[in-house]
Amino acid sequence: MTELDEAPAAHGGTVVTGPWAAEPMVEAGPVVGEVLPAAGPVAARPAVPLRLDDPLRLPVWMTDRAVARARARRAGLVAGRLAVRSTWRTPAAVARGSWQLGRWWWMWVRAEDLAVELRDPAGRLGKEIFVVREHRKARWIISGGVFGGSSLAEALGAVMVGDWLPVLSVAVGAGAAGLAGRRRAPGGVLAVGGMEPDPRADLAPEHLNAAFRAAGLLKPGTTLVLCAPIVRDRHGRGWETVLDLPRGAGKTAAHAIAKLDVLAAELGVDEIQLILSRVRAHEGGHGRRLSLWVADDDPYLGTPIRSQLIDLDRFDFWKPVPFGRDARGNRIDVLLLWQSAFFGGLPRRGKTFSMRLLVAAAVLDPWCQLWLADGKGGADFRAVAGVAHRYVSGADPDDLTAFEAMLDELISEMSRRFALLASLPASVCPQGKLTPEIMRRYRLPLIPLVIDELQEYFEAVEDEKDRQRIIGKLARIARRGPAAGIMPVYASQRPDAKSVPTKLREIVTYRYCTQVTDKTSSDMVLGDGKARAGADASILSESEHHKGVGVLVTGPASFVVVKADLLENPDFEAVCQRGRELRLAEGTLTGEACGDLASAAASVRFVIPTVIADVLEAFGRRSRMWTEDLLSALVNIDEDTYGEWDGTRLASELEDAGVVRSMKQVKIDGENRAGWLLRDLEGAIPPEALAARPVDGAPSTRAASEPPATPLGSTPAP
Ligand SMILES: Nc1ncnc2c1ncn2[C@@H]1O[C@H](COP(=O)(O)OP(=O)(O)OP(=O)(O)O)[C@@H](O)[C@H]1O
Missing domain, CATH: 3.40.50.300 (P-loop containing nucleotide triphosphate hydrolases)
Known part of the structure; x- marks a missing residue:
C-alpha cells in the first residue's frame, strides 16, 4: 500500500479537469473559422485545405475499430432493409417514375414552359400562340425522331448484337424511372433504406447543423462555424469538436446548453451521451463558442471503479x-x-x-x-x-x-x-x-x-x-x-x-x-x-x-x-480500523472514539466514584448541562438514590468526590442558569485513569520514558 503522494498539488477549492474545458484535439489541429456546409443531402466531410506537409490521414473508419464496426453494422442493416423493402417498393417506384417522366414529356411536347413565359398578365397568349404552335410542332417531330430512331436502333441492335439488348434498354429505362420515383424524406433528405443517418457511425457537420436548426439555434440559411474538425476522442468513445454559433442570430452558448435535450434527441442520442460546455475566455473561447462531445454509448456503463x-x-x-x-x-x-x-x-x-x-x-x-x-x-x-x-x-x-x-x-x-x-x-x-x-x-x-x-x-x-x-x-x-x-x-x-x-x-x-x-x-x-x-x-x-x-x-x-x-x-x-491505528500511533485519537471513561479507568484498577460515573452517564454527549436537567436525568438513572436530591445536595456530593466547579452558571442557547461543565467532572478523574484513555495523545503502546504528547485542543502559548 502506498501513500497518495502523487495527488495533484492543493489548489483553492477547484475540481480538476472536467469536460467544460476544451481539450486539445489530438488527432488534428484546429481549423479556425471553417464554415460548415448547409444542411442537406451532403455526405462528404467539410473540405479542409490540404497542404503538402500535412501528415497523411486515413479515414477514421480505417483507423478506428469501433467506427469500422459501427459502419459495417449499419451498412449491413441498410442493405438488408433495402433488399426486403425493394420487393414491393421497386415496382411502385417504377410506376411512379414512369408517370412522372410521362407527365414531364407531355408538358414539354406541349411547350408549356414557353407558353407560361409568353402569356400576358391576363393569362392570354394572343398572337404568341403561333410561336407556341411552332415549338409544339418541332417538339413532336423531335420526339417522333428520337422514338423512331431508338426503336430502329433497338431492332438493329437485337439483330446484330443479340436479343438481350432491348431487354437491357428496358431495364435501364425502368431503373431510371425507379430512381425518378424514389420516395424522399421530408426536407429533401434521402432516407436510405428507411433509416435515418446514425451520427454515432460518423458524426458529420450536416447532423450538427440540422440538430441546431431544429432546436431553433440557427436561422434558415445560416450554419455553425467549425473551429476544429469533428474527430474521434482520444479514447475512441465518441466524437468531439469545438464550434461557434454564427453571429447575428442573438444565440449564445448558454442558449445551446439550455437546449441540450432537444439537440441530443435530434442527434439521435440520449442526453447523457451529449456533453456540451462553454469554452471560456481563458481557454480561447467566447459567448458563442461550445465544446461538444457525443459519446457512442452511455459513458457511465461498466463496472464501478474501486476507490x-x-x-x-x-x-x-x-x-x-x-x-x-x-x-x-x-x-x-x-x-x-x-x-x-x-x-x-x-x-x-x-x-x-x-x-x-x-x-x-x-x-x-x-x-x-x-x-x-x-x-x-x-x-x-x-x-x-x-x-x-x-x-x-x-x-x-x-x-x-x-x-x-x-x-x-x-x-x-x-x-x-x-x-x-x-x-x-x-x-x-x-x-x-x-x-x-x-x-x-x-x-x-x-x-x-x-x-x-x-x-x-x-x-x-x-x-x-x-x-x-x-x-x-x-x-x-x-x-x-x-x-x-x-x-x-x-x-x-x-x-x-x-x-x-x-x-x-x-x-x-x-x-x-x-x-x-x-x-x-x-x-x-x-x-x-x-x-x-x-x-x-x-x-x-x-x-x-x-x-x-x-x-x-x-x-x-x-x-x-x-x-x-x-x-x-x-x-x-x-x-476506519486503519484510521484508528494511525491516530493511536500519532496520539490524535480524541473524544468519543476513546471510549467509555469508566471502563478506561477500570483498566488501570481505578474505580470512578458512583456519583461522577452517573453524572457522566447523564451528560451523555453533552458538554454542559443545567442542574435541573441533570437532576431529572439522574432520577431516570437511579430514582432510589437521586429521587430526593436537589442542586445543593448534588453540589456537595460532587465536591466530596473531588469535582472542582469552575463556574456555577452555564450558558445554553444564550440562557444562563445554574449548571455543570463536562470538563469539570472529567477534571475529577485521576490522571492514571485519564491516561488509560488515548484521548490525550498517548498511544496505548507509549513507552514510560517518552514525554506525553500535548492534548489536541489544549493549545500551547504562541
Ligand atoms: N459509486 C458507486 N458505484 C456503484 N454502485 C454504487 C455506488 N455508490 C453507491 N452504489 C450502490 O447504491 C446503493 C445505494 O447507495 P447509498 O446508500 O449511498 O444511497 P443513498 O442515496 O445514500 O440512499 P439513502 O438515502 O437511502 O441512504 C449502494 O448499496 C451501492 O450498492
Whole structure:
C-alpha cells in the first residue's frame, strides 16, 4: 500500500479537469473559422485545405475499430432493409417514375414552359400562340425522331448484337424511372433504406447543423462555424469538436446548453451521451463558442471503479480527495479544504456512498478530527465510531439534543480558533488562515463536520423556531468554519425546500446531486437555474449503472457529471480500523472514539466514584448541562438514590468526590442558569485513569520514558 503522494498539488477549492474545458484535439489541429456546409443531402466531410506537409490521414473508419464496426453494422442493416423493402417498393417506384417522366414529356411536347413565359398578365397568349404552335410542332417531330430512331436502333441492335439488348434498354429505362420515383424524406433528405443517418457511425457537420436548426439555434440559411474538425476522442468513445454559433442570430452558448435535450434527441442520442460546455475566455473561447462531445454509448456503463483510498496507508487531507471520473474518463478529485459540500438525491442512488469517500479520506488522515452525525443511524457510518471525535447516530429526542450540543461545541471551537489565529504573529500566520505547520504546532486538526440524512433532524424538530435555530447554526458553521479548518459536509435525501433549506444550500460551495425526478428537484440541490445551465441531475436514469453518478457543481459556472468511485461497507470498516491505528500511533485519537471513561479507568484498577460515573452517564454527549436537567436525568438513572436530591445536595456530593466547579452558571442557547461543565467532572478523574484513555495523545503502546504528547485542543502559548 502506498501513500497518495502523487495527488495533484492543493489548489483553492477547484475540481480538476472536467469536460467544460476544451481539450486539445489530438488527432488534428484546429481549423479556425471553417464554415460548415448547409444542411442537406451532403455526405462528404467539410473540405479542409490540404497542404503538402500535412501528415497523411486515413479515414477514421480505417483507423478506428469501433467506427469500422459501427459502419459495417449499419451498412449491413441498410442493405438488408433495402433488399426486403425493394420487393414491393421497386415496382411502385417504377410506376411512379414512369408517370412522372410521362407527365414531364407531355408538358414539354406541349411547350408549356414557353407558353407560361409568353402569356400576358391576363393569362392570354394572343398572337404568341403561333410561336407556341411552332415549338409544339418541332417538339413532336423531335420526339417522333428520337422514338423512331431508338426503336430502329433497338431492332438493329437485337439483330446484330443479340436479343438481350432491348431487354437491357428496358431495364435501364425502368431503373431510371425507379430512381425518378424514389420516395424522399421530408426536407429533401434521402432516407436510405428507411433509416435515418446514425451520427454515432460518423458524426458529420450536416447532423450538427440540422440538430441546431431544429432546436431553433440557427436561422434558415445560416450554419455553425467549425473551429476544429469533428474527430474521434482520444479514447475512441465518441466524437468531439469545438464550434461557434454564427453571429447575428442573438444565440449564445448558454442558449445551446439550455437546449441540450432537444439537440441530443435530434442527434439521435440520449442526453447523457451529449456533453456540451462553454469554452471560456481563458481557454480561447467566447459567448458563442461550445465544446461538444457525443459519446457512442452511455459513458457511465461498466463496472464501478474501486476507490483508491482502500489501498492507501494514509492520506493527506490538505490534498484533493480522489472522488471519481467524468464521462470521458478524466479523474475528478475534490479538494474539500476551505470548502463546504452538500449532497442530495433520491434514496438508494449513491449519495451516502459518494459522500463517504470524503469521510474515508478524512479518516485516513490522523490530523483530521471527524465530527459526524447520521440522522438515520444505519450501518453506513457505524464504523466511524472508533475514529470520530463526536458521533451522533439517529434522530431520537436524545440524539437530537446531542446533535445540537455537538453543533454548539463546534461553534465554540470555531470561535476559539479564530481568536487564536488572530493572536498569532504575521510571521507564523501570514494569511490569517490555518496552515499544516500551525495545525501541528497548535494542535488544531482539520475538522470535517459530516451530517448524513439531515432531513431526519429537521423532521424530528416539531417547532419551526427550533428548526430555524438549527439551520442558523449549520449555516454559521458553513459560512465561517472553512477558514478555521472546519469543513461541513451535509447530505439530505429529500430534495424539497424543507429538507434542503435554501439559506444553507446557497452558502455551501460544492453541491452534488445523484438522480432526481425532475429539473426542479435538481435545482433544489444544485441551486436555482442550474438545470437550465446544463447541470441537471434529472437526466440520470434509474439504471444500475447510474448508481453513484451525480452532477457536481463546483462554482457559479462550473459543473461536471461524475461517476463516483465505489467504497463498500467492508472496505470502509477496514479504512476506519486503519484510521484508528494511525491516530493511536500519532496520539490524535480524541473524544468519543476513546471510549467509555469508566471502563478506561477500570483498566488501570481505578474505580470512578458512583456519583461522577452517573453524572457522566447523564451528560451523555453533552458538554454542559443545567442542574435541573441533570437532576431529572439522574432520577431516570437511579430514582432510589437521586429521587430526593436537589442542586445543593448534588453540589456537595460532587465536591466530596473531588469535582472542582469552575463556574456555577452555564450558558445554553444564550440562557444562563445554574449548571455543570463536562470538563469539570472529567477534571475529577485521576490522571492514571485519564491516561488509560488515548484521548490525550498517548498511544496505548507509549513507552514510560517518552514525554506525553500535548492534548489536541489544549493549545500551547504562541
Ligand atoms: N459509486 C458507486 N458505484 C456503484 N454502485 C454504487 C455506488 N455508490 C453507491 N452504489 C450502490 O447504491 C446503493 C445505494 O447507495 P447509498 O446508500 O449511498 O444511497 P443513498 O442515496 O445514500 O440512499 P439513502 O438515502 O437511502 O441512504 C449502494 O448499496 C451501492 O450498492
